[in-house]
Amino acid sequence: MTAGVTAGKTPSAARLRKQSWYQQPRYRRLFAMVITAVVMAQVTGVQGARNDLFYALEENFTGTGIWIWLGIFLAIWAVREFLHGWLRGFVDRFKELAAAPSDAAARKDPPPSGVPGLVRRAADGSRAVRGLFRTHRGYQLGGMAALLGLLILLPLMVSTFWQQVMVDQIGMFLLIAIGLNVVVGWAGMLDLGFIAFFAIGAYSAAFWTGGLPVEPPVELNNFLVIPVAVLTCLIAGVLLGAPTLRLRGDYLAIVTLGFHEIVYLTAKNWTEFTGGTRGASSDRFSIDLGFWSYEWGLDPAPYYWLQLAFIVGVLFLFLRLEHSRVGRAWTAIREDEVAAASTGVDTVRFKLLAFAIGASTSGIAGVIYASKLGFINSEMFLVLLSVLALSYVVFGGMGSIPGVLLGTAILVWLPEYLRDSVDPQDRYMYLGGLLVVMMIYRPQGLWPSRRRQRELRMSQEGTGAADALGAQPGGAQA
């Protein structure tokens, strides 16, 4: 190849530097808005018919609905793009007014009259309230108690259908997500087989209450099964964890996926023990103290309260864990295993601990699930559920407990809510769409932890991997 030919083929720098209009962030956002409008038109419009594939598309995209949605989203876009600077100035002015008062108070400056004075007083007030919440433990506890009270009263305000959803789906996945958050969010290990422990918990409940085809050595009350199931899941967690500790990121994900598949197929094919797809029964929760006894029956509300108690208990334990020595060790392992070991963190032990804690939480959820339904079969523990659980955690914000709770609640609620408005078979399609949009525009999740937000921002600036999950396999230390 001669020099002349090469030179002729080199594109000019000016042409490479030029960005087409559609590459600008502004128009990328416009595109996203248009897509959202189209999706909203389809979600809220008429639904498809089996014999006419394009019926719904025809109806929805020729009617007025799509224009209304396009109007709404284009207006949002226009405000964001063209009025942003103006709004920004407005907000800054407000902030300025609101920020001054602490010095002003020190200088005994009388607050100005009119609107600025109002703003300043309002800001002072809100700061005082926030200060109270931050500094006085009593207010914090009061706020939490109010929230808890609301949650306790919640089942009384909704229909039985929603009570069932809250117990069978939302509550169950909340408990699972809290456990998975320990493994994925805190210790940074990508786990795609988390529901396997849920299944182990559920089958423990069935086994120890005499529901499986095999007889247990002793029949236990469902509450007593919980510690037994926790122990079983701890052992299973360590059994899975120990040989896979050298793996990270995608390698670990595949191993955990395989583990789930093994547990699932065992449940399905070992029919003389598990009942396979025909299933097995389990007792329901009951308390018998001699002088007082209670049995949980078909009404979902009592299960809700029981579940709420478990979730609050688990949260109480885990919130302490996050900022303890254990939590700091996990953060260090997530960042750099070699450096963590060189500061004296026992990486093996803490990774196993994360696995075991996560697994036992999932096991508790399994016991509650089996005890609520009174029946389980292998098809309740599909690999899909593990993937969904992981997506709930990522959606909410890995490593952030409020985020994980909120994200899980929303994502589990959404398909049930859509049941009435779209073709029920399409529900998970919209869930998928929501996840896609979310991961593109807000990868840190709904309510991210500060640390996670920082990690993502820094990875964009070139420091560290985009997420701790994809870190170097093995990490040099075993």
Added chain:
Amino acid sequence: MSTDLEKDARPGAGDGAADGPTPLLELRDLHVYYGAIGALKGVSLTVPEGQVVALLGANGAGKSTTLKAASGMLQPRSGEVLLRGERVDGIKSHELVRFGIGHVPEGRRVFARMTVLENLKMGAYRLRRPDPADLERVFTLFPRLADRRKQVAGTLSGGEQQMLAIGRALMGKPELLLLDEPSMGLAPLIVQQIFEILKEINEQGTTLLLVEQNASQALQLADYGYVLETGAVVMSDRAPALLSDPRVRAAYLGEAVE
């Protein structure tokens, strides 16, 4: 060349090195393999308490491997690692931290997305009750870290990251600090600063074992030096003697052989 140098190899038998009582750290005939490849073929050296020992050699000579074997990050196939005369080989690195060995790994390896303060606090992880005086000590040694205590470590300059890595190791109150190429990729002025601080750390009572490419800086700081070549010690002497040795000058200080 190596056979030529062999007669000068007196592992652990130099004037300054083995005179004291039990040395703080002693490596005896270490053999380390990466798979089938022998990285160390019988390395022996001693680090007396309170001294600075430098480990010199070209790329691939086995300097870092020696350090990793000493800090428990690699397990030797044969040979012994003795800390105050007690065998410690086979102990995992995170446990060795509790015996007072601090390791500043190659390439700094700070926790890039934690703040400076968080990094330093992680350094004190092994201590049940961290001493606030340790933090003050690190900030006195490295005033620049004090200015940037809230900054995220990944956004520090290379020199500051190296300071942070050393500071983090100091937070664990080590008696023996193992340093793997603290001058790597840093400007000469910064290297000089870091070596001055290392000297101060040594004067405050911490023993140093230093792996370096920068032979002149290292030998100026060190009391004693070892030269490694293809996994074996080929020379060892007091640092000033090594510094003036024509063979060392030729091989590691870039001077022409007369």
